[in-house]
Amino acid sequence: MRAGKVMTNRDNKYLRILHAAGVIFAKKGFFYARVTDIAREADVADGTIYIYFKNKDDILIHLFEEIMKTFISKAKEEIGNMDSPQDKLRRFIELHFQMSQKNPHVAEVITLELRQSNKFMKEYKNVWFKEYLDVISSIIHEGQDKGMFRNNIHPGIVKRALFGALDELTLHWSLSKKYSLDECQKEIETLFLNGLKKT
Amino acid sequence: MRAGKVMTNRDNKYLRILHAAGVIFAKKGFFYARVTDIAREADVADGTIYIYFKNKDDILIHLFEEIMKTFISKAKEEIGNMDSPQDKLRRFIELHFQMSQKNPHVAEVITLELRQSNKFMKEYKNVWFKEYLDVISSIIHEGQDKGMFRNNIHPGIVKRALFGALDELTLHWSLSKKYSLDECQKEIETLFLNGLKKT
């Protein structure tokens, strides 16, 4: 009876802080965000944050991992059931845009802030980002193996090019909201699938 | 010899500080970089920096503008003499990678740090970045007008996709230096030119 309740509270606070961090980081940027801001947004005391997280960097790390884990497991699950590498890439792109649309704050935070934090880059092995990129490169590989994608291009380069493109478009969209993400998504698919297609 | 000296000194210090800022921002990131670090690197007193720049943000802005102005004017000049939109795009990509190779610090600074600074995003109309993107989109436009590039894709989206891709690859390269930029450059050209080619 108590155990469950405590766990629930723990989870609640942990998630509340994480969500609050997403909101605040997106609004002010990691460096201008004060821990107090996050605490107020999460409706907890400043000190409480340090029960659930080691420090400010740690919040960003966990926010990133939480989002990435969810995204990657969903992407892998959906893509696992598909046969065509083209469909897989298309679906991956769709999922990326969907994620950005659902968590409007996330896009700004994840890529900008995450890459930014210096301490972070050095001490933290960014496993989940690697995993994210690997999902792309394995699709490319598969396409090349199946003779659908051109061979004169390295998956390791495509994965970063695609990530860069998605990231930039997503970021710009979340800042300006000038165009529809759906339209954007279709054009990126056209661009990359034609770019990869064996001729 | 004497007449220009003051001006030359001014220029020297201004440029020395700017260059030092590039080094320090790249090494530590904008937020972890202390003004004192830049001063020491430029071999001037802390206060001297404030003769040439309004504040820390201002250094970043000018660093960015200096690099962008140089790059854009060079890109425009070279591209102006070309006929084929494909060649133009190819050359633009080459120039971007060349710039990154010549100024290894710049890539990291320009895109990461620049987008980051909050004040910056709000108060500073980023004219040069717009100009940079416009160079790309006008090439795309031209290609579409000449019937060489597919029409079912907006130049406004391609320009950001390409920038995102170049930026990410450049950044990753400057951090890891694992692959050659030349190789990378050719593959990106293949990817985008095929992606754009009318079929």
Next chain:
Amino acid sequence: MRAGKVMTNRDNKYLRILHAAGVIFAKKGFFYARVTDIAREADVADGTIYIYFKNKDDILIHLFEEIMKTFISKAKEEIGNMDSPQDKLRRFIELHFQMSQKNPHVAEVITLELRQSNKFMKEYKNVWFKEYLDVISSIIHEGQDKGMFRNNIHPGIVKRALFGALDELTLHWSLSKKYSLDECQKEIETLFLNGLKKT
């Protein structure tokens, strides 16, 4: 006992800082006083000061208000029970000198430092100083109405002349301590009461 503790601590620190500021401002002057000095004198950390006060100016403002509020309420209370305007004025003068004797630092701070601070003069409506002057002018008014004080003199001028005289004497005394304030007080009473007396 427990309930009030937090409040009491707050009050203690607030008052400790205020008192420390009085000591330091008097010793060094507002501009030469460093926030660190006040913190050390109050035995708190530098940052603690900014929990209770917005900035250095704010400390001065609150110090002034605290003293003025106390003085004015005491003056009004005592004077309220008196009939003769002469007695009232006499008592007011006495109280002013008493205040200076009890808080030797205050005199220097209040008038010198307060008028000084530039920001202060502009953003801060000095309500309590007005109130202080009004106590004087209402006594003068009353004396004129009762036919005891001469009519060919404006209360608005007397109030400032008296304040100026009291302030200067108090300040000089706190710096030199050459004469007794009691003696001084009697002579000022003589000077102003005769100066005001209807003839």
Next chain:
Amino acid sequence: MRAGKVMTNRDNKYLRILHAAGVIFAKKGFFYARVTDIAREADVADGTIYIYFKNKDDILIHLFEEIMKTFISKAKEEIGNMDSPQDKLRRFIELHFQMSQKNPHVAEVITLELRQSNKFMKEYKNVWFKEYLDVISSIIHEGQDKGMFRNNIHPGIVKRALFGALDELTLHWSLSKKYSLDECQKEIETLFLNGLKKT
């Protein structure tokens, strides 16, 4: 031919700086006034100021002395020709108000800023202020000796009371300009002369 010119130039710059300091100190206050401000107002280079003055404090000291010397010599000259202590006091008060009217900046600077500067108070024997006060006290003395002013009041106290009153009224006037100094002057004369009159 040259000698005279150089002297004139020296004088010009010295006086220009002094005058500029008056303007700037009055506008911003001694502590908020930057040496650069004064230099610009005087239309000289920053460094030039240090040819004529030891440091920032030194400017204030000389400004004060210049004004006081002029005032005191004029006051002594005019008063020397008078017989009645009452007339002398009246004339002194008039001169004080006239000085303030002619040099609107001076009032603010002289008393506020001068008393303020801590270094100043300690290292500088304020001879001219003493002289100023002595002019008043000697008039009082004379009045007492001639049996016109009451004896139960010390000239040393009256001189400060009068200075305080004049200073406060002058300062307030220069800040608010709400009332005419002429009117003010007559009332102060009434107040003090009646206050001093032997009864």
Next chain:
DNA sequence: AATGAATGAGGCTTCATTCAT
């Protein structure tokens, strides 16, 4: 576990003063 008052290290910036020209 939760709180939030307290801490104090450290950065950006200002500005009086100097000195080479």
Next chain:
DNA sequence: CATGAATGAAGCCTCATTCAT
């Protein structure tokens, strides 16, 4: 004498983190 670019010491303030309750 005059200049004004350069200096660098020093202060205000912020804010991540701690810890007594």
